[in-house]
Amino acid sequence: MSDAPAMRIWVDADACPRVVKDILYRAADKRGVSLVLVANSRFAVPKSERIEFLQVGSGFDKADEAIIHLAGDGDLVVTTDIPLAAGVIEKGGTGLSPRGEVFTAENIRGRLTMRDFMDELRGSGVMTGGPSALRPKDRQEFSNQLDRLLRARGY
Numbered sequence: 344m345s346d347a348p349a350m351r352i353w354v355d356a357d358a359c360p361r362v363v364k365d366i367l368y369r370a371a372d373k374r375g376v377s378l379v380l381v382a383n384s385r386f387a388v389p390k391s392e393r394i395e396f397l398q399v400g401s402g403f404d405k406a407d408e409a410i411i412h413l414a415g416d417g418d419l420v421v422t423t424d425i426p427l428a429a430g431v432i433e434k435g436g437t438g439l440s441p442r443g444e445v446f447t448a449e450n451i452r453g454r455l456t457m458r459d460f461m462d463e464l465r466g467s468g469v470m471t472g473g474p475s476a477l478r479p480k481d482r483q484e485f486s487n488q489l490d491r492l493l494r495a496r497g498y
Contacts, residue, residue, distance in 0.1 A: 443484030
């Protein structure tokens with residue numbers, strides 16, 4: 344382990360694909376990093392001293408608010424939610440999407456701008472479609488990026 348504070352991985356778990364959670368469960372135990380899954384609805388997680396589940400109240404953005412409040416400098420958040428990633432980045436953390444896109448202080452403003460633009464389009468009635476299904480290539484990219492981020496922190 345490096346001299347940096349212990350990193351925690353926070354997961355916006357309601358929207359996180361099962362296959363990504365499975366990758367995270369294995370990484371937590373193999374690498375000895377703390378993993379906290381935050382969700383509105385309870386679900387089973389493997390029994391492990393490294394894996395925690397935090398259930399928050401129902402309501403829009405309750406999980407996001409909890410993660411932003413609890414995450415610290417050097418932590419990693421796994422999410423597709425750009426404002427959540429931005430909130431964690433403001434506290435010195437990093438974001439990682441389930442497709443392996445890393446969100447950093449250098450790229451989050453552009454991602455927020457694009458998100459806001461797409462919201463405006465949807466608000467004006469333009470059908471923008473949703474994300475495509477997670478492909479094996481996406482899972483591999485997530486796994487590779489997670490590995491890089493963990494190695495960079497000494498895990």
